[in-house]
Amino acid sequence: MLESCQFMKQDAKGKEMTESVRARLSDSLVTATNAEKAIANYMLANLNGLPFETSATLAAKVGVSEPTVGRFCRSLGYARFKDLKADLRDNIGDRPWLVGDRLKEFRERNLEGDMLARSLDLEIAALVRIYEIAHTKEWKRAVKRLATMPKVFAAGFQTERGMAQYFANQLQYLRPDVSLADVAGGNFHEILMAPPKSACLVLFEARRYSQLALSLAREARKAKIPITLITDAFCDWGHDLADEMFVVPTEFDMFWESTAQMASLGNLLLNSIFNELGVSVEKRMNNVSELHGRFTGYVGE
């Protein structure tokens, strides 16, 4: 699990560790030799195809020898071509965007093998993917259901329990009749015995620590309760049982692997539900707040 050590890229000269593949290639064009220029140009023109290449295929296409490709990669600061590919995978790159300067600055400030800088890249990459999910029709369907269904249950076990709890808690501010499905009773009758077409379920699941989610999903399916599953890439039963399955990116840099991404996705889901419900929510929130104040003796500002 925790063996990864990709933060110390082997760069003899200790130069820019944080530049993107694209930037390195562009930079190299200035000083590169003929063969190297050919390789760099090909790579730049085919960045999207690179992951499919290997030193050999690339050498053949560009018309240079295999070792030259390897050497060129070294001159860019990678140990081998494979490492260049790996970097391609999640590096956000150096394109100018809203926060570009700030991000660049942050990266520059942390030159030598900063775990956080790398981690930040991964998180941004994950965020982009999560937002892409929010554009699918499954997403819209789930949002609509979660906004309109009379009852909503959220469930998650072990490491995902906190997530489910959080989600249920926040959703309660947006709409009534939300609860956390609890294993406390030993069964899940409150969900499974709900009247037909009255309830739906949001299930948080991640591999490794619990299979309760699977059996709950099975039973819910039997009871014809729609399931929105938020999981990682290792779930092998989601396609069969869930109505929508949102797969969060799984990274191996953070201890919590996908939990952070689940939180982001959960928040985005809540936000979408809010948009679906419209401003009436604001009123509800004030009511809830007022109630809270009445019982604790405190009021909002």
Added chain:
Amino acid sequence: MLESCQFMKQDAKGKEMTESVRARLSDSLVTATNAEKAIANYMLANLNGLPFETSATLAAKVGVSEPTVGRFCRSLGYARFKDLKADLRDNIGDRPWLVGDRLKEFRERNLEGDMLARSLDLEIAALVRIYEIAHTKEWKRAVKRLATMPKVFAAGFQTERGMAQYFANQLQYLRPDVSLADVAGGNFHEILMAPPKSACLVLFEARRYSQLALSLAREARKAKIPITLITDAFCDWGHDLADEMFVVPTEFDMFWESTAQMASLGNLLLNSIFNELGVSVEKRMNNVSELHGRFTGYVGE
């Protein structure tokens, strides 16, 4: 250049030779065995990441043996995993793998008035700022304390209650003696009466809906309990009472304003604590998990 020969796929049964990778994988789910389903699901969830994988890495991630991956690819009509990748290239080969490009695409939608696109930019900006916070010495001090103090309490009220709950829940996996401070008892004696120098408090607070946090902070201060405060820019008492104050960026695009950012910051804090504690945590997690299994009748994989 013209060497590709993907039209004569070796398919014993002579079935559909033209289907896309995705379609084949989906089809296979119907008849697949357990191991195969696991592979197919992982592939479907990670189509974008596949080009970077190799049989071995894939097998490791999915939890099957290398030959099983190869055999599965054959059952789909490819000679080997590499051929499946090659096919992928033709089908979605010109889709951007680079997260940066996808982000660019997303941002272009921003100009067309896509709310999500704007929101993504704000979230990325916020994320960068949160990572900046993680570089301060206050952060390190808080992390150290949260890793070593005998008891840790987390608290949050109203909209931040879920956050505190989540944080406490996750932290329990990392270390013992973590609890959520609850308003249920009407006072907070479990925190405030803790022996000197034995407890610390993580407080989530955001403007508007509760002032309980303020009075709890006051009392904790009196009792000499160190406070780590996570809040938004509107908190005007944090500097007086808290030992560390982490201010998450507040945006006005999302309904939840700063809650999403709090979740990110909380996750980052958990991750830092994990790093501080070291790998011993892994053991603890397995123990907790095993206990869970003993009581629910389920075990991890």
Added chain:
DNA sequence: GCTATAATGTTAGAAAGCTGTCAATTTATG
């Protein structure tokens, strides 16, 4: 509960990919 069959893992060896050494070629410089 036993046997036959299918599914999956293990091991070992073949194939492909990568790098180091050294020789051939090109380029730079006088």
Added chain:
DNA sequence: CATAAATTGACAGCTTTCTAACATTATAGC
């Protein structure tokens, strides 16, 4: 045009990736 330096390719050996044969485990039928 000659020579030195840099660049590049060819080949060999090492590593990784993949496959084929066999062993083991799970599943289904009786």
